[in-house]
Amino acid sequence: MIEVRNVTKNFRNVTALRSLNVSFGENRIYGLLGRNGAGKSTLLNLMTNRLIPTEGFLYLDGFPLTENDRVLGKIFCMSENTLYEPSVRVERIFKWTAMFYPAFDTAYAAALAEKFGLDTRKKVGQLSTGYRSIFKLVLTLASGAEYLLFDEPVLGLDANHRQLFYEELLARYSKRPCTVILSTHLIEEIASLIEHVVIIKDGRILLDRPAEEIHNMGFTVSGKKDEVEKWCAGKNILGSQEIGGLMLAHILGRRSDIPASLTATPLDLQQLFIHLTNS
């Protein structure tokens, strides 16, 4: 389990995370969601020792994580930045990674590269944005680590490759259970993959719940404007839209008896996310 305890991270003039508390349990698939600049990458970078917290501590299975080689070897993080020199060949990086991660599966990496059509003899600098993502995905999936962190995993990938990634991720997860953290903007695509949702807003945790509960968290009611307004009074309204005399209201909370004149539809993760994170 990775625990983040009261972590604050300040950059020169910006506070990216404010005394944040969250934990990621074993063998689960997490969705880490947030708008641009919410602090997702900062959190992932802190969990992999790529940044040092200004305040607070991070633990893995109870051991301090920062500057701890033994513990850090259990985590592999696919980052937004490419950490390799552009002049190095992909196959060489596979070899290097195998040196640092003894559980790295070279045969699996080669098989994945072939499935995605990644030419491992190419240099990192020669890869397109999509293939750079694919290269990092393959590296992470094959790393053999117990915690796989993905920061924008499908950046620049076409629909076919995205589907292939989700399939391969689930296959890897089923074969060798591990903790997966997916940080992405494409919420709809991962909604069914994840077991648990963590939403960050302005460097704080906004929501931390099992994905199943999301279905019951909110709903949309629609009907005549005055009736909707009357019924919604005193309820937690996330947002509303009006078209002519018709009104849509997005409500946070469990669905209670709704009069026959109003229609209720469920609020999916994407809609919930948009309404929660709208400022």
Added chain:
Amino acid sequence: MKIKQMFLWQLKSSLPAFIIFFCIITALTTVLTIVFARNGNGTFNMAAASIGVFFLFVVGCASFAENLHIAFGNGVSRRTHFLSFLLFAAFSSALTAFVCVLIDMIPSLSPSTYIPLLTDTPGMQIFFYFTLNFGFMAFGYFLAGAYYRMNKAAKITVSIIIPAAAITCFVLIMNTAAPVGPEVQPLPLFLQWMLASIMNAALFWLLFAALFLFLGWLVTRRAGIRQQQPAG
């Protein structure tokens, strides 16, 4: 600790550069020795060991960001990254000193055109060049680290201050022989002591290395990845 892996990685990734460097210097020295021996006039000394110092300075500069990123990408701490650099710097300084002192012996095969740069024993020379190499590698590492950590304004300031300081030092060294005011007396005295024997000079470069390794650790200790910072 993944010191071994980090060390091996540095060795593997920089081995071609070392081999190419040694080959070029050896070839150049051999060719020039033959040319001078044929002509029979003038004297020749390649000073390969001094060229090696600059080569290692560049290696030191290149060691910071690339190694740090490899460490970040592979779950290696800053501490291990720094220690592995220390190990690699010591190893490559010793290797380069050894090989370059050997290369510098090539011109002595033609005694008529050869004047040695240093008259000390080869062992002593290797030790001296080792300390010089080590010092400059540490210096390069620190410079690269400091640049990595600095923002734009600091980079510009430092880019002006360092050359200015270097020129001042150079002027001071050039004026060592000439008597100057008493307030700067200790510095020329120290420089004279340093130039008195190769052992003193080696000691000086070891101190130099220690200073920049310490500064190097300071810039490494809390170095972070560069990420797109959130606006506002």
Added chain:
Amino acid sequence: MKIDFESGIPIYLQIADQIEDAVLSGIFPEDTQVPSTTELSTLYKINPATVLKGITLLTGNGVLYKRRGVGMFVCTGAKEKIQARRKQSFFDDYVASLLSEAEKLGISPDEVISMIKEGAKND
């Protein structure tokens, strides 16, 4: 088989329903193996834990059973069990909503009955 992520029905219930449908229509005959959790999870790109929850529901209902080390199989008599259970909920799921829709349109229950009879004849 198709999972509808926007229907508001929990995904594990949809999975369970669809396996039951397949048993009813004979796609998975009794005493044969059904796809594994991993296969279903990668096919629909759904978290394995969610799929497992659906399958666990079916083992509790006596539709599926586990053969250790082999996989999940359809129970004998599963088809009748599903039919019996679904008949019970048929009234709530279909008859009740049929009557309420008929009321909105001003169709009397007698007219509904004759429409049903007509429909059955044409079939």
